Each structure stands twice: as structure tokens, then as C-alpha cells.
Amino acid sequence: MKMPRQRFWLFFVVIIGLxxxxxxxxxLANRVEPMIFGIxxxxxWVFAWWAFLTxxxxxxxxxxxxxxxxxxxx
Numbered sequence: 001m002k003m004p005r006q007r008f009w010l011f012f013v014v015i016i017g018l019x020x021x022x023x024x025x026x027x028l029a030n031r032v033e034p035m036i037f038g039i040x041x042x043x044x045w046v047f048a049w050w051a052f053l054t055x056x057x058x059x060x061x062x063x064x065x066x067x068x069x070x071x072x073x074x
Contacts, residue, residue, distance in 0.1 A: 006063070010060045010063070014053065014056070017052060017053040017056065018053070020049050021050070021053075
């Protein structure tokens with residue numbers, strides 16, 4: 001079964017976004033400095049990816065995850 005191109009990219013971005021929230025590379029940034037907008041970098045990093053994924057998932061929901069809209073699912 002072939003996945004539509006738009007649906008593939010939706011899943012790809014979600015997986016990358018979740019990986020960025022749980023990446024082992026975060027351990028390298030677990031310091032108080034540098035400060036971004038007055039908060040530690042790690043807190044900013046997690047908040048920024050959370051905000052990005054929230055916005056992206058909202059857009060994906062509105063696009064119906066790549067399925068064609070019909071009268072029954074609108």
C-alpha cells in the first residue's frame with residue numbers, strides 16, 4: 001500500500017519533532033547557560049519543539065492527515 005506524499009511528510013515531521021524532544025543530545029545542553037529569553041537553553045529547546053509540534057499537528061488535523069475530504073468526514 002503506497003502512502004500519499006503529503007501523509008508521508010506529515011508523519012515524517014512528527015517523528016522528527018518527537019525525536020528532537022527526546023534526543024540524547026539534550027544531555028549535552030543540560031546547563032544553565034546559555035540563557036535564551038531569560039530561561040535555560042534546554043527549557044527553551046523543549047518549549048520551542050512543543051510549540052512547533054502543537055502547531056504542526058493542528059495543521060495536520062485540519063488537513064485531515066492527507067485523506068481526501070468527503071461529505072461524510074467533514
